[in-house]
Amino acid sequence: MQDFLYVVGGLLLLIAGGNWLLKSAVDLSLKLNIPKIVIGMTVVSFATSAPELIVSINAALDGFPDLALGNVVGSNIANLGLVLAITVLLSPISVKRSFYTTDWPVMMLASLLFFGFIYFDGILEQYEGIIMVVCLFLFLVYLLRFQKPAVDEEEDVVTIALPIYKTFLFLGLGGIALWGGSELLINGAVGMATVFGVSERVIAITVVSVGTSIPELAASIIAVIKKEKAISLGNLIGSNIFNLLAVLGITAIITPVKVVDDGLLSNDIFWMLGISFIILPLVFIPKGLRLGWRDGLILVGIYLSFVYITIS
Structure with missing residues (x-):
């Protein structure tokens, strides 16, 4: 029971910390007159991925690398199979051309880069982390210099x-809450894994990953309720790119991350690649450049199948 309370308390602190960090970061950016697109692609992306980053770094430093890896791989699966699915079940999303020209190809390249670095030797080395962070930097430079905004501008909001x-x-407060929440979450997750006799990877890939994806889920649902057109597939694709290249990249630079549970390489990473790939045909079938409720049901079905196979 204590471990469960640690997990719940940790998740609540992560949600609060992410919200405080996002609010302060956006406000600071506006004070400095940084353009909206820059805020969206850098500050907001970092703030919503901050829970994954803090949990992964903390877990790796505490000697639980499977929590760090499972958290990111699971979050990427949850972002598409759960967050995106719920979003399009509530309201269809019209996808911009930049999805298939930039966003999706870069997400797949980031996923394949991570796969290539970790699959064959089971370890993410420091130099590989540096390569991943450099790739993210080059992607952001490209976006900010050459690509048009991925969504139509809304009327200016005061x-x-x-x-x-x-x-x-x-x-x-955001920084303190994120750090404290990650400590509670890791301790609770490790304790739950011990009590239920499952690996840290299984807890990370299910409970922890969904918890750290809550900021993205909350942002998506709020956008649907407010009927804002700015919510787009590109936001979640961008989050997945950031999770792989920044979260795992920075974690590996601080300390090499080694796979402990082979299930991550034989099962989880292929689910991540598969659900990332299937987004492309779903966007074009049956209606071009649109995701609707049928696509949401397919994505939820894939996610539930993944969870069932992982924990069984």
Whole structure:
């Protein structure tokens, strides 16, 4: 029971911390007159992926590499099979041309790069982490210099700036909550794995990954409720790219990440590649450049099958 409370408490702190960090980071960016597209592709992406980053670094440093790897691989599967599925079940998404010219190809290349680095020797080395972070940097430079915005601009929304002390207060609280939440979540996850007799990988790929995907889920649902057209497939694709290249890249630079449970290489990584690939045909069939409720049902079915096979 104590381990379960640790997991719940850790997730709540991660959600709160991510929200505070996002609020302060966006406000700080607006104060510095940074363009919206730059905020979206860098600040917002980092803030929503911060739970994955903190949990992965903390888990690797604490000697639980499978939690770090399972968290990212599971989050990428959950972003598409759960978050995107729920979003399109609530409201269809019209996909922009940039999806198949840039976003999807880069996500697949990032996934294959990670696969190539870890599949054959079971370890993500420091130099491989550096390559991944450099690839992310080059991708961001390309986006900011050459690509048009992935979504249509909405009417300007009047944003009330926070007092400067509140901005830094939220920034500090967000960082502390993320760190404390990751500690609780890791301790609870390891404890649950021991109690239920399953590997840390299984807990990471299911419970932890869904927990760290909650910021993306919350943002998607809120966007649907507010009927904002700015929600797009590109947002979640971008999150997956960031998870692979930044979260795992930075974690590997700090400390090499070694696979402990071979299930990650024989099962999980192929599910991640498969669900990433299937998004492309779903976007074009039956209606071009659109994801609807039927696609959502297919994605949920794939995700539930993945969870069932993983825990059985």
